Amino acid sequence: MKSTAILALLAAAGIAGSAAGAERPRFAIDTEAVYDPAAVAPYAGHHPEVYAHVDASIEAHVAALQRWMRQPSISAQDVGIDEMAEMLRSDLEAIGFQETALVPTDGHPGVWGYYDAGAERTLLVYMMYDVQPVNPEDWDSPPFEANLVDHELGRVIMARGATNQKGPQRAFLNAIESIVAVHGRLPVNLMVAAEGEEELGSPHYPQIVDAYEDRMRTADGVLFPMSVQAPDGRTTMLLGVKGILYFEMESRGGDWGGPQRSEIHGSYKAIVDAPALRLIQAIASLTSPDGNTILVPGYYDGIRPPTEEEQMLINGAARSRNEEMLKNAIGVARFIDDLSGRDALVETLYMPTLNVDGIWSGYTGEGVKTILPHVATAKVDSRLPMGxxxxxxxxxxxxxxxANGFEDIVIRKLSGYPPAQTSVDAALTQAVIGVYNKYSKGLSIQPRIAGSAPFYQFTDRLGLPLVPAGLGHGRGAHAPNEIYLVEPGPGVPVAGLAEIEKAYVDLLYALAGK
Amino acid sequence: MKSTAILALLAAAGIAGSAAGAERPRFAIDTEAVYDPAAVAPYAGHHPEVYAHVDASIEAHVAALQRWMRQPSISAQDVGIDEMAEMLRSDLEAIGFQETALVPTDGHPGVWGYYDAGAERTLLVYMMYDVQPVNPEDWDSPPFEANLVDHELGRVIMARGATNQKGPQRAFLNAIESIVAVHGRLPVNLMVAAEGEEELGSPHYPQIVDAYEDRMRTADGVLFPMSVQAPDGRTTMLLGVKGILYFEMESRGGDWGGPQRSEIHGSYKAIVDAPALRLIQAIASLTSPDGNTILVPGYYDGIRPPTEEEQMLINGAARSRNEEMLKNAIGVARFIDDLSGRDALVETLYMPTLNVDGIWSGYTGEGVKTILPHVATAKVDSRLPMGxxxxxxxxxxxxxxxANGFEDIVIRKLSGYPPAQTSVDAALTQAVIGVYNKYSKGLSIQPRIAGSAPFYQFTDRLGLPLVPAGLGHGRGAHAPNEIYLVEPGPGVPVAGLAEIEKAYVDLLYALAGK
Incomplete structure (x- = not known):
């Protein structure tokens, strides 16, 4: 279509907004080697007295989960936050944490706890005690009654926070409670550093780290209790997350032109600049016409390609990837450029994105209204890979x-944090894999996910490996009828609450090398 | 910045979305001659018996205006439409129209009336009997009480429809009522062809014309009763309107890509197409980066430049143009390309526009929500000059x-009609100018306005000149506290109701050459 000479000229002229020559880097996978988690020896330890204690206490353990879920803690609405923070702190104290504290921040308080086992190894546990808002009328069982409900998968607790994140977190505390009850002390030292603003994007978690940074640095790794089993029993391990930049772009009439006070009659467009068109042009200048390649100079320059370790992990993850299921789940007929397999995986995990989460301006009702709006706004996010x-x-x-003449476009940054990556070779990661291999039917490891979480506080700032880990299954996070499976039905190959807790018991001993 | 050679190459390569080489035509004004409406002889006729009847009947005439305004006729909400249509029809019958009828359409009915004066000349009167919706709580006096209110300009009627358009239209009927009362018959034949959907964009007016087309063609011109005096007494005559094309553009996930069912998590942008970005890119491809030059091939090709007559009118209109007042009124610091004077006027009246009236997609609330919306929609209009x-x-x-790969963008046309133009030399126009010159302090003629009205039904389809005309002042159309001035206060040099009616009396006699 376009000759190379023209493309060269275009590049030389720096044509604004032209897609000429813009390409996303394609990172090659140089190896066919596959990281095989099954090659990690299953955890061989056995702690029958503790397991027996878990089994004997299971009614009380279920009740402990329900007690947490019955305490609302909606961060966005400041409902029950202080009560939940205190409940977590006093639970830690009751378990035997010698040191517990509420941690003041500019937002909701954090919770700190330290259990000194006099051990060599120290595990830092990241927790969130807040939950998403609810529309109670959408629920089959009231969201803060935490009733036991019969589900196709078995016995579940239905409650806001059931799986995100009270169930897995309190299951972890149940496990250590049983260890302490049986053996008097834990095999590793524990730090708990919890926040009440995860659902708000963790804006003040850095302040919690500020308060304990030196001590946190001494930990050997960070666990985020999370149930990661699918209904078929397979587990997935996530070793990294993308970062995110989230901002609003706005065009508003001003000295540059356009109506400053309010919308005006649409016929004035003939001699009056249009903020809506300016915003549209500014956003359009950021990507290729298909919306999929970012034209911002240098945006792709520093991206770190997959390491050899990550390439082996990608080769493994590609094997267990079911693209048709994914397309069906999200209602998509085809991926961009008809990508599939490893290419789709590399694109997903290693390319930054530019996405319009929302845009609004002017008249959005039925029919015809002819106005020239004075303001136009968009919400934009960019997911950020390592680099x-x-x-x-x-x-x-x-x-x-x-550089393209859009000085008049205002940018308001709403959120931003870098990506995070943990190595599969970290001692914590290997311990988790060993435990999974003891209990579950198959582990797939994602070198990272396309989503974002502020784990950089641990991986980058503190230099610690972080693994979200735990057996079990829950669903419905951020939605009505959120559930956590406590007693799988016949033939459902997923860990119930007792097995979830036993696996956490094993994990602590595995970390201690016992 | 860019060399001519590169521009030529760009043009040859047909670079999508590039502004290179795209320019709006600039129409030159070749003459310094000015059309001077003051050179038209003031209407010299005098009809003292009719004027006396108007003065003696003024209380009843005010009451007739109030009766119309007290009858709600909100087309958008179908409130009072049938009652108002019948009120207009029966008023015409009472005045002596031999023929009156409601005209069924696929929407609200039209009203037809024919007054056979056995005269040589026939005037077609376009009327609208519908009004805009109201928010009664925003009004100082209830919008359908039509109270007489003291205003800084004098005595006014405050009501929905006061100036848009019941006041001027009923004033016109008052005038002919007085002629008939005094002389027994009108000096010209009258056709009335009214609609009840002007505020909806006149979607069914063509059906009203269908019903009487052959007879309408026999008219000598079309009057739209309208009060066009400013508070300082100056009158403005509008000889043309732009046409309009109004449509929605929509991008929605489909076979081409993107989420089809609902919004999905924003992190999927890495491998999933974004309808919002597609829509933004598609709209952006329509204009230059400043949003002011339309890049659609051939869009400017057929535009008819100003005729010599129009150039003389532009020279006149430019003299009375107060740009600072206009900028202040609409809250604009500068016009595009810092246009002013005649250049601004030509740009306003002869360039087609592309304007985004509204755009919406995804999350538009407070704060951060990371989604990839499955649908994005915009309302777009283009004002159309002759050609x-x-x-x-x-x-x-x-x-x-x-041609630019946006086949997936859906266009839904909501409205569209061509522009309309009347010559200043038409007999009707000259008669109106003569009457204005008798009564008012200064007339400025706009060859056309930037706004749109479906007057093409008369000018193009029926081949008739159309002039919106009438003395008097009103304000607040489409807004709260709409008023019509019936009795100007001391020192306010604007026609009151009696003078408005006398000028309509004169206009009919002027058309008859009497």
């Missing part, structure tokens, strides 16, 4: 807009 | 989108 920092990304976007 | 037909405009836009 692209949010502040750097924002600076590049700003520079691109300015 | 650009709405269907032709739409076809060019569709072809441009298809």
């Amino acid at each position: 692209l920092d949010p502040d750097e990304a924002l600076a590049k976007i700003r520079a691109h807009l300015d | 650009l037909d709405p269907d032709e405009a739409l076809a060019k836009i569709r072809a441009h989108l298809d």
